[in-house]
Amino acid sequence: MPLSRREFTRLATLGALTTAAGGGALLGTPSPALAANAAYAFGYFKETQDQSGDSYALHLAVSTDGLSWRPLNQNNPVATPTAGTQGLRDPFILRKQDGTFVVLATDLKGRIFNLNNQYLHVWDSPDLRSFTGYRRIRMHGLNTHTWAPTAFWVPARNEYAIVYSANNGQDVFMVNYTSDFRTVSANQVYFSPGYPVLDADIVADGSTFYMYYKNLNDGLLYGARSSTGNPNSYSTYTSGLRQGSAIEAPLLIKNNTGSGWRLWGDSFSPVNNDYYAWSTGNIGGNAWTPLGQRDFTPPLNAKHGSIVGITSAEYDGLVTRWGLPAWVRLKSYNFPDRFVRHADNIGRIDAYPFDPHQDQLWRMVPGLADSAAVSFESVNFPGRFLRHSDYAIRLDASDGTATFRGDATFTRVAGLADSTWSSFRSYNVPDRYLRHSGYVLRIDPLSASASATDRQDATFRVC
CATH class of the missing domain: 2.80.10.50 (Trefoil (Acidic Fibroblast Growth Factor, subunit A))
Known part of the structure; x- marks a missing residue:
């Protein structure tokens, strides 16, 4: 159940934003005026079994514990693309160095995946209550897809990296660098381990960058790490993970409290369970414990999203702006x-x-x-x-x-x-x-x- 404002005030203390600011982490020194994260926001698109509830737009849900999620805006969109395919998949929310947010998403509407698209959708947002500056950015000139973006700050470059799934003869991860999410550097291969890969999510903890991804050969999720976050610098360090009959879209998030981590995976198909999850107390180890469905409730009909840590004030602002559901399950x-x-x-x-x-x-x-x-x-x-x-x-x-x-x-x-x-x-x-x-x-x-x-x-x- 959501915490009261008084409970949030008690939990929130001034300090640095957690390094787990969502699937792509906030690195470096944040503004000291920003409060510590006390809750979470989840961005996603929606699909249902018979397609009656499909929505290829940005949806938001909130949670105080990162496990039980309540959709905002009655599970209706909070932002919808108006260019390209006029639909999105795989939305990714990043908190930037200045404390504001940027939203990236695949430019793809529906369930037909043979459309090659060189662009990503982008919005700016000060607080996830409004979304402005909508645009598309061109990531490459290849005849291939641009799927499942993730982004993170690279202190050594003083830039953000945008990593996404593409194909240059084999399914790989590409990267472009940017300082403003308007212009980007030339694309280059970021991770190509010798087998096809899909759906990177990259988070830093201290000086180590952790990347979780899907190996398309065996259908399992793996973790890799790098001391620099540079292209082609990652070594896989975990065994393969899967719950259910199929899984993709790993989503890595550090708990707002303590040192624990959670890993989420999308069930791949709207005819199956929406999400599975694991937890660990040591991100550098190889010991993920599956969470049971009694432990968590994802947003209704959510698919391939991202999670970002938010403050108590941001949580209250989101609930005030968008409203919690008028219904329960x-x-x-x-x-x-x-x-x-x-x-x-x-x-x-x-x-x-x-x-x-x-x-x-x-x-x-x-x-x-x-x-x-x-x-x-x-x-x-x-x-x-x-x-x-x-x-x-x-x-x-x-x-x-x-x-x-x-x-x-x-x-x-x-x-x-x-x-x-x-x-x-x-x-x-x-x-x-x-x-x-x-x-x-x-x-x-x-x-x-x-x-x-x-x-x-x-x-x-x-x-």
Whole structure:
């Protein structure tokens, strides 16, 4: 759950910006007036299984812990390209040396990838609340793609490096250098290890540059490092990583607190899970621990994005400017890839993605029978609520009766399996709790002696 402004103020202290300012790190000495990062912003584009929710524009989400994400602007775009293909993929957000931001993105709209494009989209932003100076910059004159940009400051050059995926006979990473993200140096090969590669993300920790990438030969993610960040100076130091059946788009971020790191990977296809993640306490080692889907919730329908650290004031400014969602999702505790949804007017939990994706979106409103409790109104069928009928959960329109209002009202309590999650007790049958059984929702009695499985079935994360 988001922290309050008071909690943010307590957490935020004046100091240098973390070196993990998002997929491309901030190096050198930042302005001493800038506050320490206390939260995170996530930039992404969207795709859904049936393409109904596809959006090839810049979207933003925020998080206080870097794990549970809430989309801004009701998951609608905050910036849309107006030149080139008029669509973007792979947006990358970099905090520059002056504390402001620049956004880079692939100039590509849709799912057809045989279009060779020499340009990247670029925006400037002081605070991610507005995006100005929109332009495209030409990166090369080759007949190839310009995909998945990442950028970082190179102190030895007093310039930024922009690294991206391209093909010069083999899939490699190219680099151009710039001081203003308007004019760039001639392109050159940045990393060509002898096998095809895709999707670099580069972050510096101290004097070491870390690059994570996909090896197209085996489909795994690897980490490489360099003491200079210069072209062709990296040595791979990790074993291959993968969760799920396919993965790409590694995203490396240092935690705002402590020395830990997280590595994210996109599942490659919108018909699969959106993201996987790992954690480590030692970026220089070869020991990444997979995070379970219970541990994190990516932004809804997010694809191939980037994460940047933000201050408490920036977090508050983003929420004020764009707004948090007017809806929630309910994630199952013991089946964390499944979310509460309605299907044929039956309440159930299903593994996401599914269509229509809006079936899992709920307005959690004051309880129809008791404003201190809650009711769940469908977003795509407004006026219909989850209610129990013969103890089974249905999606029905209110008939205006006291019985319906009681059936559709639940008291939110600490999770029966985990107090940091939530459980929902029936208002008018108060010994019964909302739970799933065979993936179908119902209300059942749950006493203090209920089994661990029963308690888990009745525990959900509001996200």
